[in-house]
Amino acid sequence: MQGKERVILVARKDPNEEEKRFNSSLEELQSLTETADGDVCKVITQKRDRVHPATYLGEGKLEEIKAAALETEAELIIFNDELTPGQLRNISDKVERRVLDRSQLILDIFASRARTKEGKLQVELAQLQYLLPRLAGQGAELSRLGGGIGTRGPGETKLETDRRHIRRRIDDIKKRLNSVVKQREQYRQRRKENRAFQIAIVGYTNAGKSTFFNRVTESDSYEENLLFATLDPLTRQMSLPSGFQALISDTVGFIQDLPTTLIAAFRSTLEEVTEADFILHMVDASHPDHLQQEKTVLRLLDELGAGQLPMLTVYNKKDLLREDFIPETYPSLTVSVHDRIDLKRILDKIEVVLKEEWHEYDVFIPASEGKRLQQFKKFSMIISMDFYEDKEGYALHGFIHPDHPLKHQIL
Numbered sequence: 001m002q003g004k005e006r007v008i009l010v011a012r013k014d015p016n017e018e019e020k021r022f023n024s025s026l027e028e029l030q031s032l033t034e035t036a037d038g039d040v041c042k043v044i045t046q047k048r049d050r051v052h053p054a055t056y057l058g059e060g061k062l063e064e065i066k067a068a069a070l071e072t073e074a075e076l077i078i079f080n081d082e083l084t085p086g087q088l089r090n091i092s093d094k095v096e097r098r099v100l101d102r103s104q105l106i107l108d109i110f111a112s113r114a115r116t117k118e119g120k121l122q123v124e125l126a127q128l129q130y131l132l133p134r135l136a137g138q139g140a141e142l143s144r145l146g147g148g149i150g151t152r153g154p155g156e157t158k159l160e161t162d163r164r165h166i167r168r169r170i171d172d173i174k175k176r177l178n179s180v181v182k183q184r185e186q187y188r189q190r191r192k193e194n195r196a197f198q199i200a201i202v203g204y205t206n207a208g209k210s211t212f213f214n215r216v217t218e219s220d221s222y223e224e225n226l227l228f229a230t231l232d233p234l235t236r237q238m239s240l241p242s243g244f245q246a247l248i249s250d251t252v253g254f255i256q257d258l259p260t261t262l263i264a265a266f267r268s269t270l271e272e273v274t275e276a277d278f279i280l281h282m283v284d285a286s287h288p289d290h291l292q293q294e295k296t297v298l299r300l301l302d303e304l305g306a307g308q309l310p311m312l313t314v315y316n317k318k319d320l321l322r323e324d325f326i327p328e329t330y331p332s333l334t335v336s337v338h339d340r341i342d343l344k345r346i347l348d349k350i351e352v353v354l355k356e357e358w359h360e361y362d363v364f365i366p367a368s369e370g371k372r373l374q375q376f377k378k379f380s381m382i383i384s385m386d387f388y389e390d391k392e393g394y395a396l397h398g399f400i401h402p403d404h405p406l407k408h409q410i411l
């Protein structure tokens with residue numbers, strides 16, 4: 001994709017829906033569109049108590065959308081709801097633009113974020129299941145796939161074939177998923193043995209995860225990051241204040257009112273958190289539903305088997321909070337990730353939490369054992385390292401994970 005795609009967002013407001021809830025859902029759609037590399041050039045809303053069965057909104061509103069698309073040169077219209085196959089087709093014919101609904105947008109984001117084999121398969125499965133009922137007589141529609149938001153993903157070449165082929169592919173994916181799940185445990189065990197410390201940032205979309213991720217990794221040199229960038233654009237290297245090197249990953253954000261059909265796909269994109277050593281839970285503390293959101297994240301982490309990992313909760317957007325804000329969870333910090341001093345506080349606090357969990361050690365390493373020294377530097381947090389000329393070696397003081405194999409080398 002070259003550049004950003006110009007997008008118009010469309011939302012229906014049910015007169016019974018709370019104003020605050022409607023606004024936050026719309027803000028979320030905007031943030032999701034930006035995550036998918038869309039440029040929102042206009043938002044059109046309509047109060048309407050029932051959807052039109054054939055066209056979702058009324059004739060007049062569709063005319064308005066068409067005119068707005070011409071005026072703003074928008075290429076894509078995204079609806080903040082799930083549309084039936086018929087509605088999608090009819091709206092697209094009327095407004096003469098590509099049309100996506102909220103589920104398709106979310107699937108597109110999952111597709112670009114899924115990293116594990118299982119994640120990719122789950123997202124492809126959800127995409128195909130979503131597409132299947134929408135395929136009837138859709139030859140022309142299909143030929144439009146192949147570029148832009150809503151068309152990405154592991155399945156995109158397959159989508160150009162017929163329904164029978166898609167059904168076969170769905171069966172095939174289900175079989176493969178079964179065997180991938182079995183292999184996963186063994187693979188994880190092998191990976192654990194010789195790898196760098198991993199921090200995963202989790203939280204709702206718009207909480208400030210990417211802002212934090214970009215700020216704390218920007219000082220690392222390009223070359224260093226390049227290695228990881230080629231492997232995975234959302235994992236980079238960073239340094240904690242003691243100099244301890246960690247890898248940090250930005251995960252796909254949680255979404256309010258995730259359609260049930262997409263839950264499995266979302267969970268699998270988050271699978272990687274189970275491979276992390278530390279969870280940084282970012283909360284938009286200014287969001288009206290932040291308590292509920294926090295609980296939802298914790299529940300899913302538990303279900304995925306990551307509930308016991310060391311975790312720091314970061315209540316973000318301090319600048320938008322009332323002074324009497326009280327954090328729900330400890331250990332936690334209330335910050336603004338726009339503030340450099342707060343960024344440093346977060347990094348310091350990560351080390352404080354780790355020190356509480358880790359084993360404090362002192363070890364002497366002769367200068368001739370360079371490889372061993374390197375291993376301590378890589379896998380432990382070194383607080384001090386002094387060279388003793390008379391003894392020809394280094395005295396190290398630091399902290400190490402209680403289960404790390406190197407711990408056996410410490411008396």
Ligand SMILES: Nc1nc2c(ncn2[C@@H]2O[C@H](COP(=O)(O)OP(=O)(O)OP(=O)(O)O)[C@@H](O)[C@H]2O)c(=O)[nH]1
Binds near residue numbers: 208209252319335
């Ligand atoms: N006022 C205020 N805005 C913030 C703060 N931190 C982040 N933001 C804004 O919140 C918006 C979302 O931030 P992101 O970093 O993109 O959030 P995210 O969690 O990565 O969102 P997704 O990528 O959608 O999952 C951006 O417009 C940020 O500038 C903060 O401390 N205060």
